[in-house]
Amino acid sequence: MEIKVRYFASLRDRLGRAEEQVSFDEETVTVADLWQRISDEPIADNILVAVNMEYTDTSHRLKHGDEVAFFPPVTGG
Amino acid sequence: MKVAITKEALDPYKEVVAYEREALPPGKHGGVVIFVGTMRDFNDGENVRSMNLDYYPGMTERHIERVCQEAMDEWDIMDTLVVHRVGEMVPTDPIVVVAVWSAHRKDSFDACRYIINYLKESAPFWKCEITTEGKKHWVEHNSEDPGVAKRRLQKTA
Known part of the structure; x- marks a missing residue:
């Protein structure tokens, strides 16, 4: 199965x-x-x-085509 | 209900007036409560020169819409408006406007507070500050307890 993974903010910087x-x-x-x-x-x-x-959460079972995002705590507003 | 993300400079009061004219039936609401968040020139004891606000297109709008819908379900309000800035900004720039219209003020006060609090906790935005010394750093927590969002979101997932 193929999974699209996205990273944001400091995690994106850390992983490059x-x-x-x-x-x-x-x-x-x-x-x-x-x-x-x-x-x-x-x-x-x-x-x-x-x-x-x-x-x-991390126990979530993935399926083909899912988009998974990892990111640090959100700081909007 | 309107939710918008903008890379352009945000004039919160113009947004409120324009949306009220466009979407609210005249003479039916008794008041509008408006929260405007603006960029400070300091954070955690450091002087801040500028800020870049990042977001997750699609997910951010979806979660703001959900918070507004929760407020519509919980209180007797007529309509809501949220416009949030992203991209490069400098101190004194407005970052976000939340407006809530209702027949009676209590409902719009309570709903407006709910929307800004849960927007801050659940909508994926990230602030990256540039200090006056040119240092870049990601803000890792808002003034509220960041654990609250994770607990609430896992509970409702």
């Missing part, structure tokens, strides 16, 4: 990229599995995750 495509052969993939593929470091406690623009 704004987005990428990640492919999996496995049928069962969670956000936590995806993060393991992206980074050697554990996901920081304050990082928020959204799948298809809805907030969720």
Whole structure:
């Protein structure tokens, strides 16, 4: 399955990229599995995750074509 | 209900007047409560020269719309307007305007406070400040407890 991954703000700067495509052969993939593929470091406690623009958590099961975003706490307003 | 993101300079009062003329039936509302957020020239003890506001196109609008809809469901209000600036800005620039129209003032006061608070907690925007010494740093938390958003969002997910 193909997953589109996006990064924002300080996380984008730290990883040095704004987005990428990640492919999996496995049928069962969670956000936590995806993060393991992206980074050697554990996901920081304050990082928020959204799948298809809805907030969720790292146990969320992904499907082909999902857009996953990782970002630090939001600071609008 | 109107939600807009703009890269252009924001004149909050013009936005409110224009939307009221366009969308509100004349003579039906008893008041409008307006919150305008503006950029400070200081944060965490540092002097700030400019700021870049980043967002997540699509997700940001969706979450502001949801907060406005929650306010419409919770209080007896007639309409809401949110316009949020993104991109480069300097101190004194307006960042956001929230306006809420209602027949009676209590509902619009309460709904306006709800919208700005939950917009700050859930809408994906990120402030990156440039200090007067030219240092760039991402603001990692708003003045509210950032954990509140995560807890609320996970609860409602």
